[in-house]
Amino acid sequence: MGTDIYGFIEVRHPSAGEDWHEGEPWAVCMRLDLLYEGSDYAAFGCLFGVRNWLGWTPVAAERGLPADVSESVRTDYERDARLDSAIDSCTWVSWAELRELDMTVRPAARGMLEILPRPWVIERYRIDDQWPDEVVEQYGIPPLGASPIEAPAGRWEAAGATLDYGPVTRLDVLGPGTGWEHVFEVMRALAQRFAPDGVRLVVWFE
Structure with a gap:
């Protein structure tokens, strides 16, 4: 069964914390699904530690709802949790955290192998110190070498499929x-008004 992401971008009112401010400190700005509709587990693991099959050190895992969430x-989260x-x-x-990410950081995995047997189906494998037995059995030893330890990145054809490592x-x-x-661009733009610490993404998974 697949895993889906749900969430919202929130912004902090510039006057939050002032004695005269009577509203909530944080307000909903946009639903995540208006900007991102994917279910890429590599990204879920990288950002939030969910389906972390590549072994990332997550950016923001298991923090729960912010104490001052809108x-x-x-209400939306509690309704979803109650129903499912x-x-x-x-x-x-x-x-503020996302803008400082070092985008060259890699996960624990040595690499990733993608197999495209058909245009609408992509198989992905985590690669560490050996090629997966089922891949070798079906497609043969990769031309990159008998072991991935010193194998360069490459793309090749085998048994009617395209393999990319x-x-x-x-x-x-x-x-x-x-x-x-798209998510990052919207958050970056909002930060010009609300400051980097005044823009956040709140998410949960099913």
């Missing part, structure tokens, strides 16, 4: 073409 987001026991891994991350960085799973660039 009532709208709290599979809802979990609620967490949040600020734009290489190391993975944060940029690969969060950068242009992943969908996360």
Whole structure:
């Protein structure tokens, strides 16, 4: 069964903390699904430690709901959790954290192998110190070498499929073409008004 992400971008009212401010400190700005509709586990693991099959050190895992989360987001999360026991891994991350990410950081895995047997189906394998037995059995030993330990990145054809191997960085799973660039651009723009610490993404998973 697959894992989906839900969430909202929140902003902190510039007057929050002032004696005269009577509203909530944080307010909903936008639903995440308007910007990102994917279910890329490599990105989920990188950012939030969910489905972390590549072995990232997550940016913001298992933080729970912010104590001062907006009532709208709290209500939405509690409704989802009440209706579906599979809802979990609620967490949040600020734009101040995201803007400082070193996009060259790599996970514990040596690399990732993608197999494209058909245009709409992509198989992915974590690669450490040996090629997966099932891959070798079906497609043969990769032309990159008998072991991935010193294998370069490469792309080749075998048994009617295209195989693509290489190391993975944060940029690969969060950068242009992943969908996360839209989330980051909106948060960056909002930070010009609300400051980097005044923009955050609150998420949970099913």
